[in-house]
Amino acid sequence: MVHYIKVQEEWGFGAKNSRGLGLSALFAGARTNLKDSIDQAFLRRIPFVLNFPFPNKEARAEIWRRVFPSQTPTEQLNYERLGQLNIAGGNIRSIALNAAVLAADAEESVQMQHIFKATQSEYIKLGRVMVNTETQGWLK
Numbered sequence: 001m002v003h004y005i006k007v008q009e010e011w012g013f014g015a016k017n018s019r020g021l022g023l024s025a026l027f028a029g030a031r032t033n034l035k036d037s038i039d040q041a042f043l044r045r046i047p048f049v050l051n052f053p054f055p056n057k058e059a060r061a062e063i064w065r066r067v068f069p070s071q072t073p074t075e076q077l078n079y080e081r082l083g084q085l086n087i088a089g090g091n092i093r094s095i096a097l098n099a100a101v102l103a104a105d106a107e108e109s110v111q112m113q114h115i116f117k118a119t120q121s122e123y124i125k126l127g128r129v130m131v132n133t134e135t136q137g138w139l140k
Contacts, residue, residue, distance in 0.1 A: 003104035011104070012069025013097055057083045060092065067096040073109035081112075084134045085119065087126075095122050112138045 008014035043049070055063060061083030068074055085092070096110075098118035103110040116138055123130050 004101055006104050007072075007097065007100040011072040011100055013072070013100060016069045052089075055089060059083075060085065060087070060089075063089045063092050064096075067092055068100070068110065072100055073103075075109040075111050077110070077112060077115070078138070081135075081137055082115065084136070086134060087122070091122055091126070095119050098122070 061079045064077070064079045064082040068077075082092075085095075087095075095115060095118045098121060099110050099114040102114040102117055106114075108114070116135065119135070120130060
């Protein structure tokens with residue numbers, strides 16, 4: 001837990017994830033079926049539904065470039081290779097946060113090896129299996 005606090009406060013994840021303004025919005029993507037998965041009464045209370053297309057490889061690489069706060073120590077991250085992961089931006093954020101905690105726990109900067117381990121955990125949550133085409137060339 002000490003390292004999680006370090007990541008949130010010293011490495012800037014807490015400030016980057018601030019919530020506020022009292023607005024509610026539902027963010028939906030290509031994999032969301034609003035009619036089948038969410039109660040219509042709930043949807044009536046949400047003033048905005050914003051559809052996001054699933055990010056392509058280039059967009060995912062850009063998300064990776066921006067996901068780490070400036071004060072987070074990183075080392076030799078290959079954003080183009082990270083963009084190979086066929087996941088949404090929310091999953092990228094979860095992986096980045098978990099990788100930062102792993103790095104802080106090891107008293108290291110965030111590296112590809114931490115992101116690899118965090119990705120394995122995220123894929124378990126998603127019920128997916130990592131394939132070599134997604135992680136090829138990550139670790140040397």
